[in-house]
Amino acid sequence: MSLVEVEHLKVFFPVRQGLLLERQVARVHAVNDVTLAIEEGHTLGVVGESGCGKTTLSRAIMRLIDATEGSVRFRGEDVTGASRRRMDPLRREMQMVFQDPLASLNPRKRVGQIVALPLRLHGTPRDEVPAKVAELLGRVGLHPEHASRYPHEFSGGQQQRIGVARALALEPRLVVLDEPVSALDVSVQAQIINLLEDLKERTRVTYMFVAHDLSVVRHVSDRIAVMYLGKLMEVSPAEELYAKPLHPYTSALLTAIPMPDPEANRRRRRRPVSGEPPNPIDPPSGCVFHPRCPRATEICRRVEPPLTRYGGGHLAACHHPMNVSDGEMAAATKDPSSPLSAGDALPTSVH
Amino acid sequence: MSVGRPLLSVNDLGVSFQTEEGVVRAVDGISFDLATGEVLALVGESGCGKSVTAMTLIGLTRSPGARFEGTAEYRTLELIGATEDQLRRVRGAEIAMIFQDPMTSLNPVMRIGEQIVEQIRAHERVAAPGARERAIDLLERVGIPRARDRVDSFPFELSGGMRQRVMIALALSCNPSVLIADEPTTALDATIQAQILGEIRSLRDETGAAVILVTHDLGVVADIADRVAVMYAGRIVEQGTLDQIFYDPQHPYTWGLLGSIMRVDTARTDRLPAIAGLPPPLADRPAGCHFRPRCPHEFGRCSDVPPLVSRVEGAPDHLDRCWLSADDKRARREVRPGQIGLAAGPGAAAR
Numbered sequence: 001m002s003l004v005e006v007e008h009l010k011v012f013f014p015v016r017q018g019l020l021l022e023r024q025v026a027r028v029h030a031v032n033d034v035t036l037a038i039e040e041g042h043t044l045g046v047v048g049e050s051g052c053g054k055t056t057l058s059r060a061i062m063r064l065i066d067a068t069e070g071s072v073r074f075r076g077e078d079v080t081g082a083s084r085r086r087m088d089p090l091r092r093e094m095q096m097v098f099q100d101p102l103a104s105l106n107p108r109k110r111v112g113q114i115v116a117l118p119l120r121l122h123g124t125p126r127d128e129v130p131a132k133v134a135e136l137l138g139r140v141g142l143h144p145e146h147a148s149r150y151p152h153e154f155s156g157g158q159q160q161r162i163g164v165a166r167a168l169a170l171e172p173r174l175v176v177l178d179e180p181v182s183a184l185d186v187s188v189q190a191q192i193i194n195l196l197e198d199l200k201e202r203t204r205v206t207y208m209f210v211a212h213d214l215s216v217v218r219h220v221s222d223r224i225a226v227m228y229l230g231k232l233m234e235v236s237p238a239e240e241l242y243a244k245p246l247h248p249y250t251s252a253l254l255t256a257i258p259m260p261d262p263e264a265n266r267r268r269r270r271r272p273v274s275g276e277p278p279n280p281i282d283p284p285s286g287c288v289f290h291p292r293c294p295r296a297t298e299i300c301r302r303v304e305p306p307l308t309r310y311g312g313g314h315l316a317a318c319h320h321p322m323n324v325s326d327g328e329m330a331a332a333t334k335d336p337s338s339p340l341s342a343g344d345a346l347p348t349s350v351h
Numbered sequence: 352m353s354v355g356r357p358l359l360s361v362n363d364l365g366v367s368f369q370t371e372e373g374v375v376r377a378v379d380g381i382s383f384d385l386a387t388g389e390v391l392a393l394v395g396e397s398g399c400g401k402s403v404t405a406m407t408l409i410g411l412t413r414s415p416g417a418r419f420e421g422t423a424e425y426r427t428l429e430l431i432g433a434t435e436d437q438l439r440r441v442r443g444a445e446i447a448m449i450f451q452d453p454m455t456s457l458n459p460v461m462r463i464g465e466q467i468v469e470q471i472r473a474h475e476r477v478a479a480p481g482a483r484e485r486a487i488d489l490l491e492r493v494g495i496p497r498a499r500d501r502v503d504s505f506p507f508e509l510s511g512g513m514r515q516r517v518m519i520a521l522a523l524s525c526n527p528s529v530l531i532a533d534e535p536t537t538a539l540d541a542t543i544q545a546q547i548l549g550e551i552r553s554l555r556d557e558t559g560a561a562v563i564l565v566t567h568d569l570g571v572v573a574d575i576a577d578r579v580a581v582m583y584a585g586r587i588v589e590q591g592t593l594d595q596i597f598y599d600p601q602h603p604y605t606w607g608l609l610g611s612i613m614r615v616d617t618a619r620t621d622r623l624p625a626i627a628g629l630p631p632p633l634a635d636r637p638a639g640c641h642f643r644p645r646c647p648h649e650f651g652r653c654s655d656v657p658p659l660v661s662r663v664e665g666a667p668d669h670l671d672r673c674w675l676s677a678d679d680k681r682a683r684r685e686v687r688p689g690q691i692g693l694a695a696g697p698g699a700a701a702r
Contacts, residue, residue, distance in 0.1 A: 049541065185397055185567060186569070190611040191625040193623055215613040215614055219613055219620075256545040257615055259573060262598075
């Protein structure tokens with residue numbers, strides 16, 4: 001059993017109009033039939049551009065947002081329908097670190113109080129709290145005397161360390177990190193990533209690491225899921241995604257990242273994908289990426305591609321995947337995690 | 352590089368602000384030249400003074416508590432001592448600026464077309480209909496589809512990428528000879544960033560405008576810059592051509608910055624090489640080399656401020672602020688495949 005099992009999860013947000021009646025006129029398809037699992041002790045990276053649904057997915061897993069359809073199970077227990085009473089004990093096992101460290105820390109509380117709050121809420125004896133707080137601060141590379149200061153007295157990187165200390169206070173099994181380093185400077189990003197790696201080695205905690213940037217998730221992830229417009233485009237063992245992207249969207253994301261290497265940039269003639277992600281209120285038919293895809297054909301406009309399983313646990317939802325040999329193509333199968341609305345047609349190469 | 356007089360010549364620029372904690376020297380001894388058609392990148396982490404430098408050039412940091420030193424000559428006008436009237440004629444017309452966040456720099460209650468028309472008519476005697484046609488042309492040129500319809504949109508009706516295109520159209524409206532772009536792509540997704548960088552590049556190619564690009568992202572620098580100035584704690588610590596900075600970096604801070612980039616194009620490293628510690632607070636910078644407390648190669652001489660001079664034989668335009676000799680530096684910096692990093696210094700093992 002995986003620690004987290006997400007099955008055909010849909011999260012739609014209603015768009016309302018009108019003064020009194022507030023009729024629902026449309027729905028934003030934020031997460032649109034996503035199935036995935038996170039193994040205990042592993043790190044799943046979730047990547048995509050703004051509006052792809054990665055944050056909504058992470059919040060639905062934490063039950064900070066209610067699912068519209070489908071289910072989320074955490075160590076076998078259903079999260080989507082759980083009552084408040086059933087949810088409370090689960091909450092201490094799943095924690096979150098947010099993107100903006102300052103906005104996620106109460107400006108009027110001292111750091112010691114912030115880190116102590118989850119401990120007090122979940123019944124740690126009062127006299128044990130100060131020692132536990134000091135230990136937590138030490139674990140994230142802060143000094144025990146920092147406990148008496150306020151969040152604004154710290155740099156961005158240190159504030160994020162406080163957020164990590166708070167998330168770890170209850171020794172959770174799952175920590176969801178939503179863009180934990182994107183507000184930080186380059187040199188500080190590296191420090192926080194290293195810290196997260198160290199903590200994982202020591203505690204065997206499971207991470208779900210959400211980011212818009214493929215270069216950041218690479219260093220922490222065991223598996224990576226690429227999302228676009230509420231759907232999974234590709235799910236792959238981490239390193240393979242960079243060496244052998246199957247989905248044209250993944251490849252577009254990879255080539256869009258400018259290399260910190262002038263010669264490499266001069267060598268590769270970059271042709272950025274044109275256009276912008278379509279409106280999630282009215283997603284395109286067939287494959288949601290087809291309007292921007294350089295490989296799109298007739299079938300892409302009509303039929304939603306199934307998540308297809310290739311060797312080595314590498315999945316991609318594309319009718320015309322890249323970097324796939326004829327042999328691999330022949331051996332490919334439709335994965336059970338495919339969206340329910342997807343067709344059965346397995347991929348073919350483009351000629 | 353052009354021969355003769357540079358378009359813009361900054362000499363020993365210093366900016367200090369009166370704050371509650373006393374006088375803060377934000378920028379200190381900045382000198383650089385900018386030639387026509389050249390892209391100069393000012394690179395560094397938050398608080399290093401890169402934005403203050405850029406904004407000071409067009410008088411945007413002027414305030415009762417600010418003190419300025421040095422000069423910045425644009426053609427025949429000295430910008431630092433110029434009157435508000437003189438500056439107003441240059442600003443927007445000859446030196447234009449693009450800001451990081453297009454939502455807060457566009458007027459939210461004015462149609463985008465009107466904003467462009469207003470800018471054109473502030474600097475030139477053009478009738479409104481003519482200016483409107485020019486606005487539509489400009490929007491088309493920066494890649495906004497259906498410009499004739501979009502010209503009457505409000506900023507909130509556009510996506511982030513489209514808003515940044517409007518900012519670029521505004522900046523282009525009077526054919527500036529210098530474009531200052533302050534983190535123009537930081538708020539954008541990777542695929543959109545690639546498109547916007549393409550626009551800036553073709554703008555430079557078509558109009559011959561010089562660009563000052565302020566950024567923290569060395570990938571963006573490697574993609575678009577001709578010359579680079581690396582800033583740390585208010586000073587330029589290294590300056591040179593793109594290839595000099597990336598392939599023969601002289602300052603240990605540059606090594607650290609290059610080393611801490613997360614990349615998708617080289618082998619994955621287990622541990623990211625981070626620069627230890629944090630940049631010094633503005634009001635309390637160490638005497639001598641400001642990078643000294645974080646530098647593994649620090650030695651006695653570093654308590655004196657190293658001058659920004661050429662130390663590399665045969666490269667008079669490659670300047671750095673580090674007392675080590677070029678040979679010493681080449682021996683000390685760590686070179687991993689495809690990436691230069693801040694090697695541990697001789698004393699690091701003992702620490």
